[in-house]
Amino acid sequence: SGQRVARELDNIARTRGYPCMVVSDNGTELTSNAILKWQEDRKVEWHYIAPGKPMQNGFVESFNGRLRDECLNEHLFANLRHARELIASWRDDYNHHRPHTSLDGLTPWEYHQRSIEDQTLNRAN
Numbered sequence: 317s318g319q320r321v322a323r324e325l326d327n328i329a330r331t332r333g334y335p336c337m338v339v340s341d342n343g344t345e346l347t348s349n350a351i352l353k354w355q356e357d358r359k360v361e362w363h364y365i366a367p368g369k370p371m372q373n374g375f376v377e378s379f380n381g382r383l384r385d386e387c388l389n390e391h392l393f394a395n396l397r398h399a400r401e402l403i404a405s406w407r408d409d410y411n412h413h414r415p416h417t418s419l420d421g422l423t424p425w426e427y428h429q430r431s432i433e434d435q436t437l438n439r440a441n
Contacts, residue, residue, distance in 0.1 A: 321351060322353075412425045
């Protein structure tokens with residue numbers, strides 16, 4: 317629900333701060349009154365991509381494609397536990413060992429470890 321999404325966004329913001337903008341699709345949980353109130357109260361701009369235009373959210377589409385091509389399509393999962401282990405391993409590699417061109421060649425972990433000053437350059441709060 318929108319309330320759960322808002323709760324999770326607040327949990328993330330406790331450690332990462334609030335973003336200037338969120339880009340999302342038009343799912344019912346993301347267009348709910350709870351989300352509209354959340355973004356208004358926190359002064360976070362919200363941009364909805366046009367229906368049927370996933371390319372307008374290229375970062376997510378790129379990530380989804382990589383996860384699918386490099387992990388999901390490469391393995392047959394014996395059970396849910398096996399799937400969770402393989403996906404966790406892929407996620408660890410993606411976040412801690414693989415440089416990202418969108419982060420100037422840093423891994424997401426290295427990007428996160430930048431100074432507080434650098435981290436606040438792209439934040440509303």
